[in-house]
Structure formats: C-alpha cells, structure tokens
Amino acid sequence: MVRILVTGGAGFIGSHIVDMLVEQGYRVLVVDNLSTGKLDNLNPGVEFINLDICSIELIKVVADFQPNAVIHQAAQVSVPVSIEQPADDARINVMGTVNILEACRLVEVKKIIYASSAAVYGEPEYLPVDEKHPIKPMCGYGLSKHTGERYLKLFHDLYGLKFSVLRYANVYGPRQDALGEGGVVSKFVERLQQGFPPVIYGNGQQTRDFVYVKDVASANIAALFSGDNQVLNVSTNEPTSVNKLVNLLKDIAGFSGEAEYMQPRAGDIVHSYLSNKKIKEQLNWRPRWTLELGLKETYKKR
Ligand SMILES: NC(=O)c1ccc[n+]([C@@H]2O[C@H](COP(=O)([O-])OP(=O)(O)OC[C@H]3O[C@@H](n4cnc5c(N)ncnc54)[C@H](O)[C@@H]3O)[C@@H](O)[C@H]2O)c1
Numbered sequence: 001m002v003r004i005l006v007t008g009g010a011g012f013i014g015s016h017i018v019d020m021l022v023e024q025g026y027r028v029l030v031v032d033n034l035s036t037g038k039l040d041n042l043n044p045g046v047e048f049i050n051l052d053i054c055s056i057e058l059i060k061v062v063a064d065f066q067p068n069a070v071i072h073q074a075a076q077v078s079v080p081v082s083i084e085q086p087a088d089d090a091r092i093n094v095m096g097t098v099n100i101l102e103a104c105r106l107v108e109v110k111k112i113i114y115a116s117s118a119a120v121y122g123e124p125e126y127l128p129v130d131e132k133h134p135i136k137p138m139c140g141y142g143l144s145k146h147t148g149e150r151y152l153k154l155f156h157d158l159y160g161l162k163f164s165v166l167r168y169a170n171v172y173g174p175r176q177d178a179l180g181e182g183g184v185v186s187k188f189v190e191r192l193q194q195g196f197p198p199v200i201y202g203n204g205q206q207t208r209d210f211v212y213v214k215d216v217a218s219a220n221i222a223a224l225f226s227g228d229n230q231v232l233n234v235s236t237n238e239p240t241s242v243n244k245l246v247n248l249l250k251d252i253a254g255f256s257g258e259a260e261y262m263q264p265r266a267g268d269i270v271h272s273y274l275s276n277k278k279i280k281e282q283l284n285w286r287p288r289w290t291l292e293l294g295l296k297e298t299y300k301k302r
Helices: 012-023 058-065 079-084 086-107 140-159 184-193 213-222 242-253 277-283 291-301
Strands: 003-007 027-032 047-050 069-072 111-117 162-168 170-172 199-201 210-212 230-234 260-262
Touching (some): 027 058, 058 086, 069 086, 079 140, 086 111, 086 140, 170 213, 170 291, 184 242, 184 291, 210 213, 210 291, 213 230
Parallel strands (some): 003 027, 069 111, 111 162, 162 230
C-alpha cells in the first residue's frame, strides 16, 4: 500500500487532502500539533501523531512510517501573526520545512509536495499572475513560504529529492475557521448563519481568485504522479469581486438585507487572480467546482 505522510492533516486543507487519500486507498499518517487544526477534522481511517514539525522526533516518525511521499501543509498561516511575531512564523514555516526536508533526505523519501501561497507574489504587477511573476512578498508569511520553496529546490539539487510547489489562491470550503484569520468566505458564511449582514472592507469591488478546497486536494494528489520539480499555481484563473461573492452567499442563505461596508484595510491588495495554465498542462488538473456549487457546499456543511 502506498504510504503518504500529511503534515497539517488536521487542518482545513490538509484534512480534505487526507479524506481524498483515504477514499483512494492510500495509507496515511498525519503529523499535526493541533495548534489550529482539530481532532474533529481527522479522518478515522488514518494514523495520527501529535507533534510539532520543528521537533527532532520528526525524523524518527518519518523513519518508522517510511512514506513514499510527503504532503506538507502544516504552517503558521496568519499574515498578521507573521508581521507581529516574525521569528515564530519563520521558525515554523522555514525551520519546520527544513526539518521535514532533512527527514525526507535521511529516509530517502521520493517526493515532497509543498503548500505555498499567492502571498509570495505580493502586489500583482500584471494579471493573471503566472508563476514567472516577480517574487515580492509584503509580509513575513509570504517570505517564509517562499523560503520554504527555495529549500525544496536546494534539496532537489543537492540530494535529488523530487518536489512540487503548489501556490494556492484563496482557498475556501467546509471546515475553514471563521475565527481570527479565517478566509473571507467562512467569515461571511458565519455572519449569515447567525442572521447578521456580512461586513465588507472597502467598496467590495476588490477581486480575488476563490478556489474550492476539494479542487486543491485533487491538485495535491495529482502532484504525487506528475509536475516533478515544478512550481504551479492552484487557482480558478477567474477574478471574483467581494460584492459578487456576498450576493451569491446572500442568495444561498435567503438573506434579504444589505452588507455592511467599512473603511478599506491598509495594505489590502485590490485585484488578484492567478493563471492556472501551467498546472493544467503539467498535472492535467482543472478546477471542477463552480463558485456557486462550492459556496452551497460550504454553507451547508459549515
Ligand atoms: N487557506 C488558504 O486560503 C491558503 C492559501 C494559500 C496557502 N495556504 C497554505 O495551505 C496550508 C494549509 O492551510 P490551512 O488554510 O488549511 O490552515 P490550517 O491552520 O487549517 O492548517 C494548518 C495545520 O497545520 C498545523 N500546524 C501548524 N503549525 C504546526 C506545527 N508547528 N507542527 C505541526 N502542525 C502544525 C495546524 O494545527 C493545522 O492543522 C498552509 O501551508 C498554508 O500556508 C492556505
């Protein structure tokens, strides 16, 4: 049986990847310290070890499990935390990633798939943002995610460890946390489910690329077989305004009130969407979920 180690498998995206792997008959080990992940998210068909990815014990865990591949989702994911506590962000996202790479090297794992982010690009210079766009992160998180990417490339060059870097756009779906730095979709859904109007910062004309979590999961699984040593955006290639998003969600919720508009937040990017031409070619992957369907599922299952 093919063995896959998933770090962060109790989190939002990681747990959907795990569900898909289990459904497809893989043997899965999850390593997660439950800092933002939840035991409730964990598929009962997996092995689980509660461990920090920075821990020295990780090497023994990887050696015992002997994974064929590692899917690395665990991270410090909050942009504000990365600005307020950059050392902590770098410890988890850079040192944690290096620790995993070291374990992969020692155990001779064949491939690692790494969750990166559109945050590595910073303010877009052109749209859609493709993988050749300059790297200009505007926060510790974007920089630490990109540094992880660079280490993957280094470990490939030095030791032949294969990798795929997947740079996700704005991921949404069931199990996304609405607390703290949760995605905008989960925050709007939570407000509507409580009978309150969604709160929009700015005029709502800002655009983002919203990709459904199950499409992100299937991209990770496709990367087990192809896209070796490639950097790939995972996106819909479509800009959606925050106003359109809110209107779709209001329809789903049957909410007839108006959204509340607040002052725009300093430093927010106005327009962003990512090209998915390369991942379509490399992984033969495409997003299957329309925004309407994905939002319905999210609303139903939150
Ligand atoms: N959600 C998005 O829109 C988005 C966009 C771009 C990239 N990403 C990336 O996708 C990945 C998953 O993000 P998510 O949205 O599911 O967030 P999440 O917070 O739900 O998942 C992260 C998981 O990692 C675990 N974790 C954190 N630090 C750890 C540590 N030191 N040791 C072990 N486990 C640890 C958490 O407990 C959690 O289960 C992250 O790498 C993130 O940077 C997410």
